[in-house]
Amino acid sequence: MTRQFDDILLGSIELFCSAAELGSFTAAATAAAVTPAAVSRAVSRLEARLNVRLFVRTTRTLHLTEAGREYFAQCRQALNQLVEAERLVTGRQSAPSGLLRISMPTPYGHYRVLPLLPEFTRRYPDVKVEFHLSNRNVDFGDEGFDLAIRGRAPADSTMISRKLEDSELVVVATPDYLRQAGTPRSPEDLRGHNCIQFALPSTGRNIPWLFHQDGEDIELPTAGLYGCAEDILGAVTLARAGGGLFQTYRFIVDADLKAGRLVELMPEYGGRSRPFCLIYPHGRHVALRVRAFVDFLVEQLRDQPARPARRQPVAP
Template sequence: METFNSIECFVRSAEVGSFAEAARRLSVTPAAVGKSVAKLEARMGVRLFQRSTRSLRLTEAGQLFLREVSSSFNTIQNAVANLASAGGQPAGTLKVSMGTAFGRLYVVPLLGEFLRRYPAISPDWHFDNRQVDLIGQGFDAAIGGGFELPQGVVARKLTVAHRVLVASTDYLQTHAVVKEPEDLSQHQGILIRSPQTGRVRSWQLTSRNREHSPLTLKTRMTMSDSEADCAAAAQGLGIGLVSMPIAVPFLESGVLQRVLPDWYVDDGNISIYYAEHKLLPGKTRAFVDFIIEQFAEQGLAKRFSAV
């Protein structure tokens, strides 16, 4: 068991590049992590890390050892966690990242049913519109769209990621009629700024017939959040371009209307992401299966489609 603990300290330190951060995730002291790694190096007769006051880098031997043990270590760790689950049921802390508004509107309402099924799981949910490093930051899963898919991470599609044009009834009644995409050039736009880059993307509209047209809205203001964009559009301040899941409550209540309802922006998919393991932890498997089940039962994929 001591060797297993030492290998765990080595793997986590290599993943995050820091004894201190590895210690925080393992709930031990940095000194304990450093001591465990030193014992492992002494037992193997090789140096695994190059240490300095500011950095921790793998040696060539350390890189080779990490490649050899990381996959097997995670499989063993997951097997132990699954066997240790309360009464054979999935258990443990479930660390998940999801978009702020999307999570609040569609994932948090599922929490009660999820915990009734899996009372031994303790949710640790992070709400952020930025992409996370799933493995490096120790997340069990993430829900979102537009994620890069690094090695070791898999994605299960939940729904399409469509963006739609919306405006209030008052705005549409007091401004020039929009019949074609070209008419948008006469209107004030409430556009989304990327949380990652801070820039406003150049979007392309797609029609139900798969025709394409550039988005020509004039930028009146920018937001980094679709819910805020909808709130501004509801005040009659312009035409917003927002993600369909966030627009749905505003559209269903009649606060906002679709502009050019036959046109939308195709922004890929919304998926659930998790680390690829031969033996996935029971808590992660339970969550992934539950979310996919609920999306199907509630018809969310259909509600989120703009076509």
């Protein structure tokens, strides 16, 4: 078989990835114990081979081009696989290590996962964690992610899914808003209120609110003066400012409810939830750092407080 990658080329790829991660030729050179000029030559060698620019370089900044970002994602994934292959055959998979890249929704990241990361890195100090907060679905292959957290299990059979939890939904508003607009007692009363809308990023359509009424689970379209897209935390901030009613996850507003800054509405019609799942590509050999994080997160989120029993509707 004809060799496509010699030792010099593989070394150039390693130096390129290091410069991309550290954002500096000098930092990459220090990490690899070589000169900055050696890093620059390595990148130039790759650019000549590929006939594309990988970096935009100025005297003060270093940024990947679009082609550079795509190349980096693929090269980093390939280098990680080589490291895992070596550990597998040499039996050195005793401790998780390496770069772990995770994509997660903004609210779940802020309120559920990021507060747990310090404990994870205390347990596994050789794992470097890079997280990406977004509500869009990522492409594992093109973007080089190891794991993603999403609101539903994927239909793709090439992905493994582990359910993390069912997150309870609550309808909330400020005491000031309720004093001015009145308190809704049932889902039908929402027609007279300003209900903050949130559009699902994948479809652009406003998400219906979920309730349990007359022994059935229902989805109810609502309407209001405000619409929010992409980041649900923007809608929560608006609700905290008295902008109207909003249905969101209890874990986001739990502290506000306990402090009285927000009021939970129609709890007797509540108890509905949406799931969160941890997904990653199916493979014969899953990297040890990936397995460690999956087990850690499932363990941390497994013992969630039980949702309150659904209360009976009050008489009008």
